[in-house]
Amino acid sequence: MFWRGLGNPWAGFREIDRLFRDLQRIFSEYDRSTASYVYPAVNIYSGKDGAVVTAELPGMEIGDIEISVVGNTLTIQGNRKLEEHERTWHRRECPYGEFTRTLDLPFTIDRDKVEARLNKGILAINLPRAEEDKPRKIPVKAS
């Protein structure tokens, strides 16, 4: 392949350049085709009494989302439904379909006090730390 380029010092470079671009193209297509990414992306805020998990879930109603808590594990499940069918699609970039995301938190969640709100397509879950999980202060006495 490369020996052909010996006559012209630039031909070899061109060959390498072409190969490199082909590889780049293959990898960028591979990137786009990996559809099963982690969804939704989350941000976690930590406070003295627990944590707040937020996620961007545009186009969903609160009824489409199911939140469950077991011990220190939070699971967010949902399904973003596609409304239109008999139309010509020109572009489809928005994510649709079912998703599940599980997060392990560093503390036991008080499941009775978990609150979730969906506002402007942003889900915010308030996860209070269970009372028995909170650190206790042990008084130090002089002996």
Add this chain to the structure above:
Amino acid sequence: MAESKKELSKAQKREVERPQGVENLSDTPVFTPKADILETDTDVTVMLDLPGADEESVDVSLEKNVLTIRGRVPQPVLEGYDLVYSEYAVGNYERAFTLSEEIDRNQIQATVKNGVLRLVLPKAKEAQTKKIPIKTG
């Protein structure tokens, strides 16, 4: 973790590409919102994912043939809480589309619900059925 974070941001939010040498003035990132475009005989519907934006914070403007959508999303502030882990960034949105001649510019409708902007672009009456009869020469 860093690797998965990179993949997430790539998959979910794409920053607006600026021409070389043009920089964003503020620290706030600007994202290209994801869009669905579908067409029927009477209109073209554009749906954009703008989580965090509502009717107050979305601007839709039409200049010449370019329909520009801008959304401002403030950085969330949670009293008494600190961001300890982040997979997505919060920022503004910006995207523009060039309209074809067949769109009736005076009848464009925009609604926002659950962080999704829906633009209905009706086709002008004369553009809806434009059949050109072919005659034998």
